[in-house]
Structure formats: structure tokens, C-alpha cells
Amino acid sequence: MASPPAVTPAQLCALARCAAVFLPSDPPRGGRVAFWRPDGAPLEEETPADRKGGGDGPAEELLTVALPDEGGGVALYEVPAQVLPVADAVPVLTRARAARATHPAAAFWGTASLLALQLAARGRILPGLSPAGYDAWRLGPLDPADLARLRDLAAAMPPSAHAVPLPGTDPVTLPDPERQVRAFLDAVADGLPRSPAAALVTGAPAFAAAAPQQLPAQRAWAADVAAGHDAGVRISLRVEAHDARSGTGSPFSFTAVLQLHSLTDPGLRADAAEVWAGATPAGQAFGPRARRDTLLTLRRAAQAWAPLTPLLSAAVPDALDLADEEVAELLGPAARALAAAGVQVHWPEDLVGTLTSRAVVGAPDAQDGDGAAGTAAGLPSLLSARALLSFSWRFAVGGREVARAELERLAEAGRPLVRLHDRWVLVDPEAVRAARDRRDREVTPLDALGAALTGSAEDNGGDRVEVTAAGPLARLRDLLRAQEDGDAEPVRQPAALRATLRDYQVRGLGWLHRMTSLGLGACLADDMGLGKTLTLIALHVHRQTDPGTAGPTLVVCPTSLMGNWQREIEKFAPGTPVRRFHAGRRSLAGPADGEIVLTTYGTMRLDAGKLATVDWGLVVADEAQHIKNPFSATAKALRTIPSRARVALTGTPVENDLSELWAILDWTTPGLLGPLGRFRTRYARVVEGGAAASPEAAERLARLVRPFLLRRRKSDPGIAPELPAKTETDHAVALTTEQAGLYEAVVREGLDEIAGTGGFARRGLVVKLLTSLKQICNHPAQYLKEAGAGEDGQEAVRIQGRSGKVELLDELLDTILAEDASVLVFTQYVQMARLLAAHLAGRGVATQFLHGGTPVARREEMVRSFQDGAAPVFLLSLKAAGTGLNLTRASHVVHFDRWWNPAVEAQATDRAYRIGQTRPVQVHRIVTEGTIEDRIADMLRRKQQLADAVLGSGEAALTELTDAELADLVALRGNER
Secondary structure: OOOOOOOOHHHHHHHHOOEEEEEOOOOHHHOEEEEEOOOOOOOOOOOHHHHOOOOOOOEEEEEEEEEEOOOOOEEEEEEEEEEEEHHHHHHHHHHHOOOOOOOHHHHHHHHHHHHHHHHHHOOOEEEEEOOOOEEEEEEOOOOHHHHHHHHHHHHOOOHHHHOOOOOOOOOOOOOOHHHHHHHHHHHHHHHOOOOHHHHHHHOOOOOOOOOOOEOHHHHHHHHHHHHHHOOOEEEEEEEEEEEOOOOOOOOEEEEEEEEEEEOOOOOOEEEHHHHHHOOOHHHHOOOOOHHHHHHHHHHHHHHHOHHHHHHHHOOOOOEEEEOHHHHHHHHOHHHHHHHHOOOEEEOOOOOEOOEEEEEEEEOOHHHOOOOOOOOOOOHHHHOOOOOOEEEEEEEEEOOEEEOHHHHHHHHHHOOOEEEEOOEEEEOOHHHHHHHHOOOOEEEOHHHHHHHHHHOEEEOOOOOEEEEEEEHHHHHHHHHHHHHHHOOOOOOOOOOOOOOOOOHHHHHHHHHHHHHHHOOOOEEEOOOOOOOHHHHHHHHHHHHOOOOOOOOOEEEEEOHHHHHHHHHHHHHHOOOOOEEEEEOOEOOOOOOOOOOEEEEEHHHHHHOHHHHOOOOEOEEEEEOHHHHOOOOOHHHHHHHOOOEOOEEEEOOOOOOOOHHHHHHHHHHHOOOOOOOHHHHHHHHHHHHOOHHHOOHHHHHHHHHHHHHHEEOOOOOOOOOOOOOOOEEEEEEEEOOOHHHHHHHHHHHHHHHHHHOOOOHHHHHHHHHHHHHHHHHHHHOHHHHHOOOOOOHHHOOOOOOOOOOHHHHHHHHHHHHHHHOOOOEEEEEOOHHHHHHHHHHHHHOOOOEEEEOOOOOHHHHHHHHHHHHOOOOOEEEEEHHHHOOOOOOOOOOEEEEOOOOOOHHHHHHHHOOOOOOOOOOOEEEEEEEEOOOHHHHHHHHHHHHHHHHHHHHOOOOOOHHHOOHHHHHHHHOOOOOOO
16 A cells, blocks of 8 residues: 555546546455546546556556436446556545545545545454455444444445446346445455564464465454454443442442443443343343354453453353452553443543643742732843743642642552542542652743743643643733733823824834833734834834833844835934945944934845844834744844844735744744744644644634734724725636647646656756746746847737737726726736736837836836826836835736735735725736636635634645646646637
């Protein structure tokens, strides 16, 4: 099962679109899966690998299937089929489950494959003999939930999934769905344990080697196993407590009573003694095979827990007297072993006490003080780097707290039955000893704060335990939560600020002031256009009114935003000195207390040592996604600049994955989220795990980061009610014949080139393929790099009639310009923008084009010109123009191609949809139907859901897709020509 299927990536996708049927065999591992088309048409043409003579593809044969005929009956047909051994078919089927165009029958057997693998992973696998006497593994024992899943799956089997009729049947009879599913599960299981290592365990080639082994001498043993495999009963143990045995000094004696449960009727239950006696209706209802099935099931239970063995030889396997050590085992490891074998243990409710542990974290009692809850007095010292807080354990049995001295006594006794708080309770001695070994310790303030905010922490064994906060730490937690709920004391805007802050900006100012005053960092993650720059200027001015927070502020921003920062400071805080630390002006001689120093990320990286010599009151990272890679030279340099407070500004705290959020918050508040490796294990992998994602982990992370990250959108109630409506429309366009031909050729050649490669070489080839397909979707001239395309503002190549996107853009512009409106057209490719500029110039449409090579002065001139109405169409390179521009003259935004990152696209849209916009904004996204752009749209939606889940509010790792997943992603769907 470990070897990959002998098919190419293109074949994997072709097989997934076919119907699939299972062809049983004896032994089961010889079973096969046949892939065929229900319309009887030939299968996909030979793949490039076959034409080149490379490798063996799947075996091909004619398959007899039963299909409905025109008269409403059933007729037999011969159809061409490709046949794979079960071992090779399972990887194909499991991958096919998630593909968009998968045939229902292939999806059905993919689900069955997943069920088989899950059962085997849980150890539900047994040896036996096949009907022909071969060594064979089967799935079992199956508990009621497993059987319910199997039967539900069989009930959902589509007709085409078992369309091969049973031989020699007249009229035609199809295989029973449940039997067919069970045979398939056993076929998957029969191949899994067969390896040289398994032979070392069994001591013989039987049940380990792939070659069939006939074992006639083992038929009786196999019959027992087979009967147990299909047993109709499940057993459990009911533990009963009796009065004290005389002379023992023990208050109770214990007996384990054997109970039977019917698998076919979950409500039917009886003691084994009733079934053996047959004197009660319940005992009689189990039928004549009940005794045999019980003993077979009991034999497996005895293998899991040896004290049950005497019941196998008893005349009536009714009950077992338990010694103290056996009671202890049943409270702990034996119960777990029996549960794995399908046997539950039931205890007297009035005796069993559950041992629970929780931790209390906070300052030592001497530092607790008596400050009022909700005040910040003394809290900054609580968070100082030299402070250590206590992490102490509290224990309870049956809901009543147990002192550590009592816990030590219970652990020393080592008995399951103990006297506690004037009553007898049963506790697991192993759990008591484990709890005793949990020792109080000291933790850093931020680790303690993280535990207080989430309400839980991991112990040394990786188990999550409840945590409560005490003392000043509890007051800090309550203060942070009050801010989150909007209940914190408001902060007035500073008198020196020459602006009227909106209500949400006043709340943002108060939040930033409280966080920075506590010595905690903050990330203001408002949507673009909501005034983060103004809010930060207000914070700087406010901090100058308090000697404890006054001091110079360093703002690190992209080069394109430096002029905007200076203009905003001079406009809204005219009394605040401001200087640029950039290019030839890089003097830091004596910055004034209230001065704001502006620098770029590049300059900061080069002169971090000089900047680190200043006692900064505040350091601000604008467009903080520039430090999303914590290992970059820019991020490392920024961390070396000390300050009393740090604030990150970004509209996109999560662009691609949660590690970027870690990088930003670990700069603003170092240590809050722990080391990166632990964060990835504890949060990122489980939150981003797709279908396996953990909502609990996402909620814990949200509770942890919400106090440190203020995220607001324009669409939130009360944030920007003056903003007009925004309408977003996805326009699907068809490929032209030229585009479709190029697309299919590039897919075939690209997948053929990628197959068999790995590592960096494979990643490079995948990126090359994806880039080529995106360019073809835009325009053939861009992909073909046709000479002179778009040079000198002339249409040097034919553009009209070759691209569905260009045709739609022309139609949109005709309507927009007829309304005397203006439009922003974003593309990620400079070459494509040049093609559009040349094309529109040929149509007499005035345009401007801004890209990464545009000088800052020219950039600002172009913005003013567009705002003054000089040209109605502004072509922009998405990467160069996605941030820092105010282009509210535009009432339309066109995304000519997708950036594959919803956060980046939203930032680009916000060049027009921002404070100051007075007209409704229409956003147009152009997508070529049936192409990779269609499938990427689904990924964008999932990524937005990830950001929403964590922030309360990017591009998937496409290079890590398997060959089959990649082939499915890029395949051209439908008939676009």
C-alpha cells in the first residue's frame, strides 16, 4: 500500500472522473478496482508518458456492466476499463474525494477507502483464513458506531459503484452494497500489515508476505476468528460494590459482572448469567449463537486484560471477584486497554470520584495588593522582564478540593478505595501519582498572561489544563477584556490635534494609550482608509502630555508613504517637529522629546545601529506586513531598536498563514505567543488544517490575540456610516480558441516536466506553470512575450479579439466612460498593463500607468492629476500601488487578474473605497471560467475564513500540492472553445 500508483498525474485526474467498481478476489488483497465511463465511451487518450514509452500504465480490459436501457429495464454492456490493484487504487480514490469533477462512484469508493484506513489505524484488524483457505487479514472487531458508519455508507452506494453483475444470475443481480463494502474494507486491510517487519512479529511468512499462503491446518482456529469477527454481541463489565468482607478491614468488596449487548438491537442488554440460564425474556432474546459469540468476544477481551481469563473456563462466565490491585487497574490502564478492544467498564456512581487538576497563576500573595479591579495601578511592574509569577496547582476529587498534603497521602497509600472528606471514594492511583508529581513553578509574566487570557495551559505532558488568574494578573486580564468589550474608561482626543476624530478613532486612541501605558505592544489592524495614520499621530500627541510616556517617536514605513506621513503630521499636528531619516538626510543629532522621525524599512535595516542609540518613546511599523517574515534582515534589524512601546499598523495582519501574525505580535509584545516552533505546533497547524482544523484551537488563539490586535472593517456597524455602498461582482469570461489551445498545451507539457522531480526544482517548475497559465488567461501576447508588445505607447501587436478579459474590459470601460466616471484597473503584471495602455491608446482612451519603477515625485503628481480628472482610467501595478494611495475620484475598481490573496486585493480596492469617497463603488473581478482562476477563488474564500476565525475580523502552498492535486487544479474544465 505504500508504493505510489503506477499512473501519471494526468491519468489520476482522468480516473477520478470515471465511475469505479470493486472486483473482489480470494485472497482479499488480490481485489481490484475498475475505472470506466458510464456512457461507454473510450477512456482518456494515452498520456505523454505512454507516447514516449515511459512506464507501465494501468491494465486495460473490457468490463461487463449492467446499465439502464431505454425501456426502463437493465441491459448488459461491455465497456473499456482501466483496472488497478486495490493497493494502487486506494491513493487514487482518496485523492479523488476532494476533487471537483470526481464521479460519484469514485467518490464513494474514496470514502470507503478512508473508512478502511481509519479502522486499521485504530487497530481494528484481525487475522483469519479466506474461503479458499488463504491467510487473510480482516477489519474487526467493529463496534456499533463502526457498523452504523458501514451501513450508512452502503446505503449511499450509487448504482454505478456496483454495476458489475454477479456471475450466472438471471435475471441480472447486482452485488449487495453492504457485502461489497465489507469485502472492499477487508481487501484494503489484507494488504496493510504485509511487510518484512511483520514477518519478524509473526515468526512465519503467513500473514506477513504478499504471496498467498494456504493454511488448511488452521481452519478451526480461523472459524473461531471469523465467528468472532461477525459476532452479534458486545460485552461490558459492570463493577458492583458489596458490604465489607469479614476480617479484611476493607469497607467494600468488588465484583465485575459480565454484561451482553446486542449489536443489532442497541437497546437489548442482559447479564451473562441471564443468557446462560435463558430464564428471562432479555436472556432469551439474544438467540442460540449468543453463548458462542460471547466466549469469542470474551477471548479477545482476556487478551487485553488477563484477569478475565478464568471466565473462559467457567461453566457460566457471569462474574469475577476483584482484588484491590485489579480494581486499580480497571480505574486506569486496564480500562483503556479494554476500551480499545470494544469493552466498556461501568462503575457505581456514588463511589467513583474523578480527580481534576487546575492551575492558579498570578503574583505571589505578598504582591497581591488591594487595588481596585479594573485599575492599571502597579500593573506595568507586574509585566517587567525581571518579574516572575507563580504557577500553582489545585486538585479536587468529585468536585471537592484536596490539599496537597491529602494528595500526598493518597499517592502514598496507592489504593483505589480511599477515605476522603468523611466518605469512601474510588480514584485511579496512577492518576493520583501523576497529579502529585505536578509541581508548582514560576513563569514569565507573558506566559502567565497568555494562560489567564485563554483560560488554559499545557502541562509538561502536553495535556491541556484549566487555568485561573489571581491578584494583579486577574485585574490586568479584566482590564484587557474590558477594553475588548468597549467598557474601558474613554480617552479624550488631545487639544493640540487639529482634527476631529471619529468615534471609532477615539476608541482606537484610548486602546492604544492603555496598551502602550501598560508596557504592552499593540497592532492596529483597521481596514485601509479608516485613518490609522491620524490615530497614531493623535497617540503621539497624547503621549507628550504625560512625562512618563513623552519622548520621540520613530515611524518606519515604505518609501512611498513617507511623504504622506509628513503631510498628515504637518496638517493635523502642526506644532510637532518632524524630520526624515532617509537618503542623504540621515542625522539623528538630539531628536526633541516630541519629535517624529520618519524612515524607510530599507534605511532602518542599514542604519539600525544608529537608530538603536536613541531613547525612543514609541516605535511604529507602518504596513507591518513588511516584517511578516521573522527571519528576514528587515525584521531582525527592527527588533534591535529599543523603545518603551511598539505599535504595528497593517490592514492585513494575516496574508498567507498564521506565522505572519506571530511575527507581527512577537515584535510588538515579544514572548506573548511563545517561540515560533511551539506556536506552529499549538496553533498554526491545527487552525489551518483544512477539514481537520480545530475550532477549539482557533478560539483559544482568538482569546489570546484579541486584546493585542484591534481589527475593524468599514462594514462594521458604526465604523464608517458615511461611506457609500460597495458592490462586488465576479465576471466570468471564456477563453478564446487561441487561449484554450495554449492553456492545454502548457498544462500537458508542464505536468510532464514536473512528474518525477522534487525539492526546489519541483517548486520552481510549479511556479513556472502557474505563472504561465495566469498569463495565458490574461492575453496570449503576454505569455508569448511578443516582440514590441506595448512599447512606446503603440499597439505593436494585435490585441483585439485574442483575450476574453480584454473584450470584457472594453465593454466595462464603454459603460463607465459613458457615465463620465473614473476607474482603477489593477494587474500584477507590468507587461500586461503596458499592453492595456497601448490598446486603450489605440481606442482613444486617456490613461495613466503607475508601477514600481515610478519615482516618488512622479507618483504623487499622477495621483493629483487623476484626482483632478486629467485621465479617467488609471492603470496600476498591484504590488506597487496596492497601499498608500488616496484615489477617491474612482467609483469603479477592476481587478484584471487575481493576486490570489484576498487581503492584498482588498487593500487595492481601498484606494477608492475609503474615507472621503462619496459615490457608490463597484468592484469588478475578471475570472476566466474553467481555468485555474476558478479553483483559486475557492482557496481565497477559505483563506478569508481563516483570518476571520482568528482575528474576529492569502496564496495557498500550491508548490506543495501532490502531482494529482496539481493536475486537478490546472486542468481546463468544460469546452471553452
